Amino acid sequence: MKPSDQGLLRHLTLVLVIKLVLITALWWVFIRDAKVAVDPGAMAAQVLAPASKTQHTTSGETHGQ
DSSP: OOHHHHHHHHHHHHHHHHHHHHHHHHIIIIITTOOOOOOHHHHHHHHHSOOOOOOOOSSSOOTTO
């Protein structure tokens, strides 16, 4: 390995470590305490509900709205 390759490897490793630290810090500050309350009854009703009969399209229509 050439010295320039080792310098590149060290630079890339440093950049990756900094990115991981920043992503972890952002998660810790903004997402860590975010919780979603789930009502078991409402969830069961949603899962057991019959499938919707409206057809979905990707042609830009409003999907029955």
